[in-house]
Amino acid sequence: MLLNGECRDFIKLIKKHFKYLFKEYKFDVVHSSSARGGEHCLVIIESKDCRIKFYSSQGEVNILFGTLSSPIGWEDVINGYRYWYYASAIIDFITRTSVDTAHIFSKVRASKSEEEQLKDLSEKLYPFCEDVIQLFREDNFGKWLFDYESFEEKQNAVIRKHLERLS
Numbered sequence: 041m042l043l044n045g046e047c048r049d050f051i052k053l054i055k056k057h058f059k060y061l062f063k064e065y066k067f068d069v070v071h072s073s074s075a076r077g078g079e080h081c082l083v084i085i086e087s088k089d090c091r092i093k094f095y096s097s098q099g100e101v102n103i104l105f106g107t108l109s110s111p112i113g114w115e116d117v118i119n120g121y122r123y124w125y126y127a128s129a130i131i132d133f134i135t136r137t138s139v140d141t142a143h144i145f146s147k148v149r150a151s152k153s154e155e156e157q158l159k160d161l162s163e164k165l166y167p168f169c170e171d172v173i174q175l176f177r178e179d180n181f182g183k184w185l186f187d188y189e190s191f192e193e194k195q196n197a198v199i200r201k202h203l204e205r206l207s
Contacts, residue, residue, distance in 0.1 A: 046074040047081035057162040071112045090176035101157040103127040105176045139195040
């Protein structure tokens with residue numbers, strides 16, 4: 041396990057706000073790396089069912105889910121194949137929640153600290169954690185992907201329409 045010293049504080053925040061992943065779902069940190077002297081941090085945790093990627097880049101924090109075969113690294117898409125999926129989008133898919141363009145285009149997240157963002161993401165994930173983890177089990181992953189891609193295309197169409205209205 042490669043744990044980068046520059047990301048220790050980020051790992052501590054992840055463990056603080058996502059205790060349930062470590063206690064209830066038995067995730068362990070399997071990788072951490074940084075870029076630009078710790079300005080960007082990448083942390084991968086893994087359980088028996090899936091991997092979760094946390095990254096912080098220029099003050100923005102995100103969480104992505106992947107299968108156990110998703111490559112460890114910064115890239116989400118490699119050679120045209122997507123290995124990692126944003127947790128927020130997956131939760132929207134599970135709950136059939138339409139994209140909130142007002143939230144996306146606001147500066148609300150940018151003004152929050154990494155810790156506040158992790159707390160918000162943790163609270164959003166917790167009620168759906170079991171469902172999301174099950175989607176990313178190797179034996180289940182392909183079964184829902186087509187439906188998700190259709191859902192995502194509809195979400196992207198809403199975003200494009202909003203952008204057109206702004207320009």
